[in-house]
Amino acid sequence: MSEIAEKVKAIIIDKLGVEASEVTPEASFTNDLGADSLDTVELIMEFEKEFNVSIPDDQAENIGTVGQAISYLEEHAK
Amino acid sequence: MSLRRVVVTGLGAITPVGKTAPAYWEGLAAGRSGAAPITRFDASKFKTRFACEVKDYNPDDYFDRKEGRKMDIFTQFALIAANEAIEDARLNEEGIDKDRVGVIWGSGIGGLTSLQAECIAFANGDGTPRFNPFFIPKMIADSASGNISIRHKFRGPNFVTTSACASSSDSIISAFNYIRLNMADVMVTGGSEAAITESGVGGFNALKAMSERNDAPELASRPYDKERDGFVLGEGAASLILEEYEHAKARGAKIYAELIGGGMSADAYHITAPDPEGNGVVLVMQNALRDAGISPADVDYINTHGTSTPLGDGAEVKAIQKVFGEHAYDLNISSTKSMTGHLLGAAGAIEAVACIMAMQHGVVPPTINHVTDDPELDPKLNFTFNEAQPREVNVAMSNTFGFGGHNTSVIFRKIDS
Numbered sequence: 001m002s003e004i005a006e007k008v009k010a011i012i013i014d015k016l017g018v019e020a021s022e023v024t025p026e027a028s029f030t031n032d033l034g035a036d037s038l039d040t041v042e043l044i045m046e047f048e049k050e051f052n053v054s055i056p057d058d059q060a061e062n063i064g065t066v067g068q069a070i071s072y073l074e075e076h077a078k
Numbered sequence: 079m080s081l082r083r084v085v086v087t088g089l090g091a092i093t094p095v096g097k098t099a100p101a102y103w104e105g106l107a108a109g110r111s112g113a114a115p116i117t118r119f120d121a122s123k124f125k126t127r128f129a130c131e132v133k134d135y136n137p138d139d140y141f142d143r144k145e146g147r148k149m150d151i152f153t154q155f156a157l158i159a160a161n162e163a164i165e166d167a168r169l170n171e172e173g174i175d176k177d178r179v180g181v182i183w184g185s186g187i188g189g190l191t192s193l194q195a196e197c198i199a200f201a202n203g204d205g206t207p208r209f210n211p212f213f214i215p216k217m218i219a220d221s222a223s224g225n226i227s228i229r230h231k232f233r234g235p236n237f238v239t240t241s242a243c244a245s246s247s248d249s250i251i252s253a254f255n256y257i258r259l260n261m262a263d264v265m266v267t268g269g270s271e272a273a274i275t276e277s278g279v280g281g282f283n284a285l286k287a288m289s290e291r292n293d294a295p296e297l298a299s300r301p302y303d304k305e306r307d308g309f310v311l312g313e314g315a316a317s318l319i320l321e322e323y324e325h326a327k328a329r330g331a332k333i334y335a336e337l338i339g340g341g342m343s344a345d346a347y348h349i350t351a352p353d354p355e356g357n358g359v360v361l362v363m364q365n366a367l368r369d370a371g372i373s374p375a376d377v378d379y380i381n382t383h384g385t386s387t388p389l390g391d392g393a394e395v396k397a398i399q400k401v402f403g404e405h406a407y408d409l410n411i412s413s414t415k416s417m418t419g420h421l422l423g424a425a426g427a428i429e430a431v432a433c434i435m436a437m438q439h440g441v442v443p444p445t446i447n448h449v450t451d452d453p454e455l456d457p458k459l460n461f462t463f464n465e466a467q468p469r470e471v472n473v474a475m476s477n478t479f480g481f482g483g484h485n486t487s488v489i490f491r492k493i494d495s
Contacts, residue, residue, distance in 0.1 A: 017144030034144075041211040049208060 004051070004077055005070045011046045012066060015039065025067030043069075051077040081258040085493060087331040088167025088319030089431050090159040090268070094130035094312050094418050098162060102316075102428070103435040105417065106443035107466050111296035112418055113310050118274050125283045128295035129274045130312035130419030148212050149225060150189030152272040155315035155424075156222035157229060160266050163317035164230060167331060169264065174329075180234030180262045181223040182253040184246030184269030186423030186480065187278070188219030194277045222270055234262040240423070242480025243383070244342075245269055246316075247426030250488055251340035253320050263325045269427040270315030282311060285350060287387060299420075300447035301384035301391050301413035302461050309385040312419030316427035318434075335434045335490045338473075339370025345483030352390045356397030358485045363401045363475070366487035372473065374402045377409060377489070379442050379474040381429045384413025385420050392454055394477065399456065410442040410469055412462035417446055426478040430488060433474035437492050442467045 001009075009023050016033050029035040029043065044060045047053070047069060053076050055063070063069050091098065094112025095105030105112070112130035121127040137146040137154050146154060160181075164170060169179065196213045215221055220238040227236050235256050239248040246269020253265035273279075282288045289308040291298035299310040326333055343365060345358035353359075367374060380398060384391050391413075399406045414432050421428055436442050448463035460467075472492045479485045 015144075017142060017147075038211040038215075045208055045210070 002074060004074050007050060008047065008066065008070050008073060011050060012043065015043055015046060023066055025065065025070070027066045028064055030064070047073060053077055082260060083323035084254050084257045084320050084337045085323050085326050086318050086334040086337060086434060086490070087321045087326050088163040088169065089317070089334065089434065090162030090166060091314070091316040091428060091431055092132055092155050092158045093314040093316070093421070093428055094132055097132065099166070099431060102431065103439070106414055106432055106435070107439065107441055109444045109446045109465060110417060111299070111446060112312065113295040113298055115295060116274060116279070119276055121279065124279055125290050126279060126288045127292050128298065128310070129279065130310055131274055132314050148216065150192045150216040150221070150272065152185055152189055152270045153216070153222045153225050155272055155313070156183060156268070156270040157225055159268055159270065159315035159317040160226045163268070163319050164266060167319035167321070169319060170230065175263070176231050177233045178263040179232040179266070180253070180256060181226045181232055181236050181266045182239065182249045182256070183223040183226065183267065184239045184249035184423050184426065185219040185222055186240060186242045186245045186271055187273050189217035189221065190273050190278055191275050192216040194275050226266055232266065234265070241484035241486070242482050243420065243422050243425050244478045244480035244484040244486040245423035245426065247430070247476065247478040247486035247488055248342065248484070250318065250337070250426060250430055251342065251486065254337050254340055257320055257322050263322045265320045266317060267320055268315060268317030269424040271422040271424040272313045273422060274311055274313050279311060287350070289386065297447050299386045299416045300449070301382070301386045301416055301445055302395070302452060302455055303448050304450040304452040306386045306388060306391065308387055309415065310419040312421040314421055314428065315424050316431045318427065318430060333493050335437055336493050337488065338372070338491045339366050339489040341365025341367070341369055341487045343485045345485065347483055349483070350481050352393045352479065354389065354393050356393040356400070358483060359394055359397035359477070359479065360400050362485035362487045363397065363477070366475065366489050370489045372489070375405045377402070377473045377475055378469065378471045379410045379433065379436055381433050381474065381476045382411055382413045383477045383479045384445070385415055386413070390479070395455055395459065407458050407460070410460055410462050410467060412443055412445045414443050416444070426476065426486065426488070429476045429478065430490070433476050433490050436474060437471045437490065440468060440470050442469050442471065
């Protein structure tokens, strides 16, 4: 697993209070990991902070699973 | 329309001298001080370096991490105290109509820790706003009553009262009125505060309101002592379940006491200094006695505001003597802030619990740390100095006064007296 993927997983485990085993690439933040709309906003903000990127709202809407977050950040992280 | 009777059917507390209502009472009856050096932050450059913290507090003991992280510490304290009171009153049992159960909470400040943390993070950044989405819901004072209702599905009236250090006495009176007026059957009330932060301690230091007795923190809160030099900041929460009398009887609830009256007034004098003549305080006690329909001579115990400030203590005592006349000498008077410190917006709630426990146990908790008589205070008054005194307490009054000149008094009576 890439360094970015490791960091993304760690943030999700920390913010959503879930087990590492639940954080699979297919897992949806809202449907599988118990996030509400504010949790999702917080996650995106944490990704922005950790990877020093700015994720526009229209692109943030497309980040709904662990896998989508990892691929977005692998592409955009500086 | 006749007013309905209101009784207390549950108690909860998390305080600097005990982390449950029974442990809190045990601390008060033993005359234990909750003051110690500040552990929450590095206070080495502050004028006051001690406070009455809730000891060994760890939110993980009460909440799962995800839940705890979304609440400011003042809301965590609110839920801990309310949960204890709700369980004590068995409010989650079958047959309680949750549409008729409300929550009116008190907090003087709200989520100061969260406000401070977010502002510091922004100031340390590059100007990009990265405010946490939970920041506002954590900070706003009404998140306490909101979270209690969400946890327990209580759908009755729900809000928070803010009147500085009178906040939770005002929440108790508001809750009392909603039941009296038949707008609810049961109310969860109380108050919480958690202001032992850099901004809280620094701000109160700037007001010259706090004790600076850093060499002996446990002796610093000394209401009515000649050498008192200000209040000691405390934190925590207490909760009372108020319930309509017939409703409580019908379900066989344990009844601690009856809430028989409440009074409010304003000093209309100065934003932080008390009126030295105590006129607003005279008025608030008269208003409470009238609302309760009792005479001054019926009162056994007054849990005073008594914060240990040079000005405030004297003004309140003067007012008590004006209202109670000769009966003032028969009263037990005590300031439990000598032990708990000043819990600001939670003071009214924890002191209401102290009054009810005093009735239950037939013991008046003391005003500790008395060393030197204040020549300005009448030596014939019984301030319950240093040790608890046994006394049958049928009627107890709790006074609280807040910056802004808000005064509030509530009166409890034993149910069978």
